[in-house]
Amino acid sequence: MARWLVVGAAGMLGTDLVAVLRGRGHEVVGADLPDIDVLDPASCAAAVRGHDVVVNCAAYTAVDAAEDDEARAFAVNAVGAAHLARAVAAEGSALVHISTDYVVAGDGSRPYAADAPVAPASAYGRTKAAGEWAVRAECPRTWVVRTAWLYGAHGRSIPATVARLARERETFGFVADQVGQPTWTVDLAEGIARVVEAGAPYGTWHGTNGGETSWHGLAQAVLEELGLDPARVSPIATADYPLPAPRPSYSVLAHDMWAEHGLEPLPHWRDALHRAAPALFPDAAAHP
Incomplete structure (x- = not known):
């Protein structure tokens, strides 16, 4: 089995990725600050040594804060990603770089193909698009895995927010004119493992659960999982x-690469939420 390094292992995706990889029999090291600093090339070089596959889950993800702090976001999401990719290439290893649906324009009406032009509208999206370019330039043996609307049991997420609001309020509202793909971190972790284990071609992969919905639709589904009336969210x-x-x-991502290379894409988002519910809402019986 491969020797993996997960950078950003303390985060929501990183935590589940380490657990999934170990469950599949891989040797895994999880690293985060202060074990590795992606802004320090020497730190990156030392951390990646001896690993076959490095996954970069480290990122500046404060989407709104990035509007006023784009330089800091760029440092982590682009420069830091380049440092890590350069170290991975020098080691002769392979890189999985996590990216985002925010790199596409988001004004379409059909799922975006992996080779669709990038046209980010936000500072965060611009820095992540720059990171994609940087890792491809520095490390040809790279899978860029774009994901979206991530949620999991080990971090802040929209399902957790919906559950909290349901406890605090009788009714509340959620945005209905943004459409995307809620994605469970465990399913994404499994998908990353399968792509690498299969020796799938390097390039851009879309790691999102299937189907599509709005934030409002996701909130209604969370209430259903909690045994509550979905009409409580407007x-x-x-x-x-x-x-x-x-x-x-509209930032729905197409999954053409999976079928093209004989891999099953991630399951439908509604199925994923149902399977995730016991971990997301362990005290569901206590909900109103």
Whole structure:
């Protein structure tokens, strides 16, 4: 089995990825600050030594804060990613780099192919697009895995927010005019493992659960999982809940690469939420 290094292992995806890889029999080291600093090339070189596959889950993900702090976001998401990719290439290893749906324009109406032009509308999206370019330039043996609307048991997420609001309020609203793909971190971790284990071609892969829905649709599904009335959440418009960073109105990602290379894509988002519910809502019986 391969020797893996997961950078950003303390995060929501990193935590599940380490667990999934170990469950599949791989030797895994999880690293985060202060064990590795992606802004320090020497730190990256030391950390990647002796590993066959390095996964970069480290990122500046504060989408709204990035609008006023794009330089810091760029340092982590682009420069730091380049440092890590250069170290991986020098070691002769392979890199999995986690990216985002925010790199596409988000104004379409059909799922975006992996080779669709990037046209980010936000500072965060620009820095992640730059990171994609950087890792491809520095390390040809790279899988860029774009994901979206991530949630899991080991971090802040929309399902957890919905559950909290359901405890605190009788009714509340969620945005209904942004459409994407809620993605469970465990399913993404399994998908990453399968792509690498299969020796699938390097390039851009879309690691999102299947289907599509709005934030409002996701909130309704969470209430259903909690045994609550989904009508308690009402649809609102993006304009009713203004935020500093522009959000894609439609950022659904196509999964053509999976079928093309004989791999099963990630399951449908609704099925994933149902399987994730026991871990996400362990005290569901205590909900109103």
